[in-house]
Amino acid sequence: MRRARRVALGVGGAVVLLAALDAYVVVTVLIDIAEDLDIALNRLERVTPVVTGFLLGYVAAMPLLGQLSDRYGRRPLIHACLGAFALGSVLTALAASELMVVGGRTLQGVAGGALLPITMALIGDLWDVRERPLALGAVGAAQELGSALGPLYGGLLALTPGLSVLGVEVGGWHAIFWINVPLAGLAALAVHHTVPPPRPSPLPDASTPPPPAPLVSGAAPPPLTSSQTPGDCGLEESESEGGWSEGPSAPTGQAAGGVDGVGGALLALALALLVVGVYNPEPARAVLPPWGWPMIGAGVLAGAGFVWWEVRSPVRLLDLSATRKGPLLATLAVSFLTGAALLVTMVFVQFTAQTLLDMDALEASLLLGRFLLALPVGAVLGGLLARRLGDRVLAVAGLLVAAAGYALMSRWPLDLASAGLQVDVDLVVAGLGLGLVIAPVSAAVLRVTPAAQHGVASAAVVVARMMGMLIGIAGVSAWGFHRFQSLTAHLDTPLPVGVDAVTYARRLAEYTARVRAALHVEYTEMFLVTAVICVLAAAVAIFVPGRAESAGPTPQSFSKR
Structure with missing residues (x-):
């Protein structure tokens, strides 16, 4: 039983990682996609729905499909999501228009967003309350690993040489999405052999009172008592599926089958x-x-x-009614704002590298890697320092460090190649600052929620961060693209008509220099806006519960009410 659970955890973490990679992989190849779709460099606003479409599907589907897994079982929903994820990948790889790319990415997001809460709910089914935090942490680590590796993963796959098979392009950025098809197939096969199948519930006995509904749809079941076995929490031993399967009393929501x-x-x-x-x-x-x-x-x-x-x-998507609202909302707001800062960085550092430094997709992702590598380092430091300083102090300090990093990035010179180590240092400072916030936010939200609601509370932190990414990149990029257009509105694109080659080359060089200068202003001002976002998050983090504050009510206290 214990070995089977660990295998299921590994498979669940793998499917979460697959979805998380695709949430961030596209930032590396946005300009390549724009070029293939004949989108001009000064019209990059047309490619932003490729990012926001995925995030919209990811966030919107996450809580609802998690509930559907309560009703129909974890394994069927994971299979359905992997199938939809593969289909969305094929649509994106075949896309010949902006609409088709956005549609494929949105379908990917819907499928990928459901995998995290379903996997967390599976952990709630299989682990008791004492062992559950470690399993949840492993899944959370897979989610975070996807954000760190996604851009580099995309940059490497984008190096695949251009190749057409039966008239279908399979190389370049298309390879990022074609490879998802066999990966999703392998994941589905692993899920089939490791995740327990749902078992039909027996007909209710009129003489037996119905079991109480759990506090949270898709959340962890209550802890076992000394007289209970794992089967009492919805798991039963079985010879047919490796010795275990979802029992008839698996969590079914706040109301039986409620969605x-x-x-x-x-x-x-x-x-x-x-x-x-x-x-x-x-x-x-x-x-x-x-x-x-x-x-x-x-x-x-x-x-x-x-x-x-x-x-x-x-029946609620996210039932945290037993949680202290003030500290919880402050923690989720910090997660929302840091999510906005994170994705703005990932998209526009990539843009900066490819437009101002003339880097290819892989080189640009390696530059962004300074920031992405600093994130987990900061997260580890945050976990070590939180015990001494407390969650509130560390969250505020980390956000102020991140704000300083973005303020330094807003002062990058136009001749960025001459900046040397300044670019690396500024990216590391911003990454360390945001990384320091990860552990305090996760710890604080768990401390103000009852143990039986830790799974749904952890998912709420992820949902808040993804919502911040979605709204943040949409809002900040709207302002940034308007700023760029206002700076270049007076420029006339030179044409090689009626002038000699030397004159045309001179005019084209002057035009290109002015466009690059406008891009520089756009990017640096957006980094300054991101610094302001971090300062605002630091102000909100003052209301995050500190080290000395007591944890939320325990499950036992609710059972006595």
Whole structure:
């Protein structure tokens, strides 16, 4: 039993890593995709939906599909998600238009976003409360590893030589998505042989009272008592599937088979409206498109409707009603803002390297690697220092260090190649600062939630960070692209018509120099905005629970109410 659980954990972590890699892999090849789709360098705003489409699907699907796994079983939902992930990868690899790329990436996001909560719920099924934190930490590490390795992974695969098979391009950036098909197939095969199948629930006995519903849909079951066995928590020994399977009492939500479809639809609608509201295909005219404010207003109303529904619904996407709201909201807000800073960095450092330093995709991802390697180092340091300094102090300090790093990045010179080690140092400072925040945020949210809700609370931190990435990259890039268009609005593209070759070459060089100068202003000002985001997050982190504050109520205290 113990060995089978470890194998299932390894497979679950692998599928989470596969989805996390694809959440970040595309930042490496955005410019390559833009070139293949004939998107000009001064119209990069048209390629941002490739990022936001994935994130929108990822965040919107995460809680709802986690609940569906409560109803239909973990293994069928993981298989369905892997199949949809492979299909989205094929659509993206075959894409010949912006719409097809965005559609394929959104389908990938929907499938990938569900894998994390389903795997966490599987851990809740298989591990008791004493061993569960280590298993949850392993899955969380797989998620974080994807953010660190994703850009480098994409840069390496993008080096695949161009190759057509039966008229279909399989090399270059297309290889990033074609390779997902066999990987998803292998993962599905591993899941089939390691993850327990669902077992039909027996018909209820009228003489037996129904079991109490768990506190959280998809969350960990309550801890075992001395008289219970793993089968009492939804696991039963079985000879047919390696000695174990999901028992008939596997968690089924706050109500038997309950799925909060209305809450999921409202959350997805709110996020979609906000993203559409800040996406401007014509940034030369204004920061927001003509439909921007109406869409944003509708998104806010949909978000308010989601909150209203979740307060009153008997079945909820994210039930943290037993948790102290102030510290929890502060912690999730910090995760949201750090997510915004993280993705802005990953996208626009890559853009900076490829446009101002004329690097290819791999070289640019190696430059970004300074930041990405500093993140886990900072996370380890944060875990060591949190015991001495407390979560609140360390979170505030880390965010201020990150703000200093971004402030230094906003002072990068136009001739970036001459900056030498300054670029490396600034990226390391920003990465270390954000890394220092990872452990305090994770520890703080677990400390203010009951043990039975640790799984859903951990997922909430990830959801908040991904929402920050989604809203942050959409909003900050909208402003940045408008700034670039306003700086280049007076420039006329030189044409080789009616002039000699020498004159055309001179005019083209002058035009290119001015475009590069405008890009430099755009990027450095966006890094300054990111510094402001980190300062705002530091202010919010003051309300994160400190070291001396007591943990939230225990599961036993709720059972006595």
